[in-house]
Amino acid sequence: MNELPPLSDEALVRISRQGGFAAIATLSRPREIDFAQCDPDQRGQVCSLLEACLPVASKEAGRADQRFYRIELQACAQRAQEKLVLNVPEERAPRDLVKLWKNGL
Template sequence: MKTLPELGDDSVVRVSRQGGVAAIHSLSRPREIEFAQCDTGQRRRICSVLEGCLPLDSSESGRGDQRFYQIEVRSRAGETVLKVPEDQAPGDLVHLWDKGQLL
Protein backbone atom coordinates (compact mmCIF):
# COMPACT_ATOMS: atom_id res chain seq x y z
CA MET A 1 0.00 0.00 0.00
CA LYS A 2 1.21 3.49 -0.78
CA THR A 3 2.03 5.99 1.92
CA LEU A 4 1.70 9.74 2.00
CA PRO A 5 4.82 11.88 1.87
CA GLU A 6 5.41 14.20 4.81
CA LEU A 7 3.14 17.20 4.24
CA GLY A 8 4.25 20.73 5.11
CA ASP A 9 3.72 24.32 4.03
CA ASP A 10 5.04 23.56 0.54
CA SER A 11 2.56 20.69 -0.03
CA VAL A 12 -0.13 20.81 -2.67
CA VAL A 13 -3.07 18.42 -3.04
CA ARG A 14 -4.84 18.24 -6.40
CA VAL A 15 -8.13 16.34 -6.69
CA SER A 16 -9.88 15.71 -9.99
CA ARG A 17 -12.56 13.37 -11.30
CA GLN A 18 -11.45 11.31 -14.28
CA GLY A 19 -12.80 8.65 -16.61
CA GLY A 20 -16.27 8.02 -17.94
CA VAL A 21 -17.48 7.56 -21.48
CA ALA A 22 -16.45 11.04 -22.63
CA ALA A 23 -13.30 12.63 -21.26
CA ILE A 24 -14.41 16.25 -20.95
CA HIS A 25 -11.95 18.48 -19.09
CA SER A 26 -14.66 20.71 -17.59
CA LEU A 27 -16.24 17.67 -15.93
CA SER A 28 -12.99 16.77 -14.16
CA ARG A 29 -13.09 20.11 -12.28
CA PRO A 30 -9.64 19.82 -10.72
CA ARG A 31 -9.21 21.39 -7.29
CA GLU A 32 -5.83 22.41 -5.99
CA ILE A 33 -5.28 22.96 -2.29
CA GLU A 34 -2.11 24.62 -1.10
CA PHE A 35 -1.25 23.70 2.48
CA ALA A 36 0.30 27.14 3.00
CA GLN A 37 -3.26 28.53 2.70
CA CYS A 38 -4.73 26.11 5.29
CA ASP A 39 -4.80 26.33 9.06
CA THR A 40 -3.75 23.41 11.25
CA GLY A 41 -7.29 22.03 11.61
CA GLN A 42 -7.89 22.08 7.85
CA ARG A 43 -4.59 20.33 7.22
CA ARG A 44 -5.45 17.65 9.76
CA ARG A 45 -8.86 17.00 8.16
CA ILE A 46 -7.38 16.86 4.65
CA CYS A 47 -4.68 14.43 5.82
CA SER A 48 -7.37 12.28 7.44
CA VAL A 49 -9.30 12.12 4.14
CA LEU A 50 -6.12 11.26 2.24
CA GLU A 51 -5.16 8.53 4.70
CA GLY A 52 -8.67 7.07 4.38
CA CYS A 53 -8.18 6.92 0.61
CA LEU A 54 -4.89 5.00 0.75
CA PRO A 55 -6.50 1.53 1.04
CA LEU A 56 -8.95 2.43 -1.76
CA ASP A 57 -6.20 3.21 -4.29
CA SER A 58 -6.56 1.02 -7.36
CA SER A 59 -4.57 0.88 -10.56
CA GLU A 60 -7.67 -0.73 -12.09
CA SER A 61 -9.59 2.55 -11.75
CA GLY A 62 -10.82 4.02 -14.99
CA ARG A 63 -11.23 0.81 -16.93
CA GLY A 64 -14.16 0.87 -19.31
CA ASP A 65 -16.35 3.82 -18.48
CA GLN A 66 -15.72 3.85 -14.71
CA ARG A 67 -15.13 7.27 -13.18
CA PHE A 68 -12.54 7.72 -10.47
CA TYR A 69 -11.00 10.45 -8.36
CA GLN A 70 -7.34 11.14 -8.96
CA ILE A 71 -5.50 12.60 -5.98
CA GLU A 72 -2.03 14.04 -6.55
CA VAL A 73 -0.07 14.91 -3.43
CA ARG A 74 3.10 16.93 -4.04
CA SER A 75 5.57 17.93 -1.37
CA ARG A 76 9.28 18.40 -0.83
CA ALA A 77 9.45 14.69 0.03
CA GLY A 78 8.01 13.57 -3.31
CA GLU A 79 4.78 12.94 -5.15
CA THR A 80 2.07 10.37 -4.60
CA VAL A 81 -0.84 9.69 -6.97
CA LEU A 82 -3.94 7.83 -5.80
CA LYS A 83 -6.84 6.64 -7.94
CA VAL A 84 -10.05 6.02 -6.02
CA PRO A 85 -13.05 4.48 -7.83
CA GLU A 86 -16.01 6.87 -7.76
CA ASP A 87 -18.32 4.23 -6.29
CA GLN A 88 -15.94 3.70 -3.33
CA ALA A 89 -15.02 7.34 -2.71
CA PRO A 90 -15.61 8.58 0.85
CA GLY A 91 -18.10 11.45 1.16
CA ASP A 92 -15.38 13.79 2.44
CA LEU A 93 -13.31 13.19 -0.70
CA VAL A 94 -16.31 13.96 -2.91
CA HIS A 95 -16.93 17.14 -0.92
CA LEU A 96 -13.26 18.12 -1.15
CA TRP A 97 -13.40 17.71 -4.93
CA ASP A 98 -16.76 19.43 -5.28
CA LYS A 99 -16.07 22.43 -3.01
CA GLY A 100 -12.27 22.52 -2.83
CA GLN A 101 -12.49 22.48 0.96
CA LEU A 102 -13.88 20.51 3.90
CA LEU A 103 -16.52 21.65 6.33
Protein backbone atom coordinates (compact mmCIF):
# COMPACT_ATOMS: atom_id res chain seq x y z
CA MET A 1 0.00 0.00 0.00
CA ASN A 2 1.42 3.38 -1.00
CA GLU A 3 -0.91 5.82 0.69
CA LEU A 4 -3.47 6.13 3.43
CA PRO A 5 -7.16 6.43 2.77
CA PRO A 6 -8.64 9.87 3.49
CA LEU A 7 -9.09 10.28 7.25
CA SER A 8 -11.83 12.34 8.82
CA ASP A 9 -12.51 13.10 12.47
CA GLU A 10 -14.38 9.75 12.55
CA ALA A 11 -11.16 7.75 12.10
CA LEU A 12 -9.99 5.30 14.76
CA VAL A 13 -6.45 3.98 15.12
CA ARG A 14 -5.53 1.04 17.34
CA ILE A 15 -1.88 0.19 17.97
CA SER A 16 -0.74 -2.94 19.78
CA ARG A 17 2.48 -4.89 20.14
CA GLN A 18 2.22 -8.51 19.06
CA GLY A 19 4.32 -11.63 18.69
CA GLY A 20 7.42 -12.80 20.44
CA PHE A 21 8.34 -16.13 21.95
CA ALA A 22 5.59 -16.05 24.56
CA ALA A 23 2.68 -13.87 23.52
CA ILE A 24 1.09 -12.43 26.66
CA ALA A 25 -2.07 -10.38 26.11
CA THR A 26 -1.33 -7.87 28.87
CA LEU A 27 2.02 -6.98 27.27
CA SER A 28 0.39 -5.89 24.00
CA ARG A 29 -0.74 -2.66 25.71
CA PRO A 30 -3.19 -1.61 22.98
CA ARG A 31 -3.61 2.10 22.39
CA GLU A 32 -6.69 3.51 20.73
CA ILE A 33 -6.71 6.93 19.13
CA ASP A 34 -10.08 8.44 18.33
CA PHE A 35 -9.62 11.29 15.86
CA ALA A 36 -12.80 12.94 17.20
CA GLN A 37 -10.92 13.48 20.49
CA CYS A 38 -7.77 14.88 18.83
CA ASP A 39 -6.93 18.42 17.80
CA PRO A 40 -5.75 19.04 14.21
CA ASP A 41 -2.07 19.00 15.23
CA GLN A 42 -2.44 15.60 16.90
CA ARG A 43 -4.27 14.23 13.86
CA GLY A 44 -1.48 15.50 11.62
CA GLN A 45 1.16 13.83 13.81
CA VAL A 46 -0.68 10.51 13.73
CA CYS A 47 -1.19 10.71 9.95
CA SER A 48 2.52 11.48 9.42
CA LEU A 49 3.44 8.55 11.60
CA LEU A 50 1.08 6.22 9.71
CA GLU A 51 2.58 7.36 6.40
CA ALA A 52 6.08 6.64 7.77
CA CYS A 53 4.94 3.11 8.63
CA LEU A 54 3.62 2.30 5.15
CA PRO A 55 6.99 1.47 3.55
CA VAL A 56 8.18 -0.69 6.47
CA ALA A 57 4.93 -2.61 7.02
CA SER A 58 5.16 -6.27 6.08
CA LYS A 59 2.88 -9.27 5.79
CA GLU A 60 5.86 -11.31 6.99
CA ALA A 61 5.96 -9.55 10.38
CA GLY A 62 5.45 -11.87 13.30
CA ARG A 63 6.99 -14.97 11.82
CA ALA A 64 9.69 -16.87 13.70
CA ASP A 65 8.65 -15.35 17.03
CA GLN A 66 9.34 -11.83 15.84
CA ARG A 67 7.65 -8.97 17.67
CA PHE A 68 5.77 -6.42 15.63
CA TYR A 69 3.39 -3.51 16.00
CA ARG A 70 -0.10 -4.06 14.64
CA ILE A 71 -1.81 -0.89 13.49
CA GLU A 72 -5.52 -1.12 12.72
CA LEU A 73 -6.97 1.89 10.99
CA GLN A 74 -10.70 2.35 10.68
CA ALA A 75 -11.08 5.33 8.36
CA CYS A 76 -14.76 5.94 9.09
CA ALA A 77 -16.84 4.77 12.04
CA GLN A 78 -19.93 4.42 9.83
CA ARG A 79 -18.16 1.78 7.71
CA ALA A 80 -16.70 -0.35 10.50
CA GLN A 81 -16.04 -3.30 8.20
CA GLU A 82 -13.50 -1.28 6.18
CA LYS A 83 -10.25 -1.60 8.08
CA LEU A 84 -6.62 -1.22 7.06
CA VAL A 85 -4.10 -3.32 9.01
CA LEU A 86 -0.36 -2.63 9.01
CA ASN A 87 2.12 -4.99 10.66
CA VAL A 88 5.41 -3.22 11.36
CA PRO A 89 8.38 -5.36 12.49
CA GLU A 90 9.69 -4.13 15.83
CA GLU A 91 13.23 -3.61 14.54
CA ARG A 92 11.99 -1.44 11.64
CA ALA A 93 9.39 0.53 13.58
CA PRO A 94 9.78 4.32 13.52
CA ARG A 95 10.83 5.69 16.89
CA ASP A 96 7.65 7.81 17.05
CA LEU A 97 5.51 4.67 16.71
CA VAL A 98 7.22 3.08 19.69
CA LYS A 99 6.81 6.31 21.66
CA LEU A 100 3.11 6.54 20.77
CA TRP A 101 2.54 2.92 21.75
CA LYS A 102 4.33 3.38 25.09
CA ASN A 103 2.96 6.80 26.06
CA GLY A 104 -0.14 7.51 24.00
CA LEU A 105 -0.82 10.99 22.62
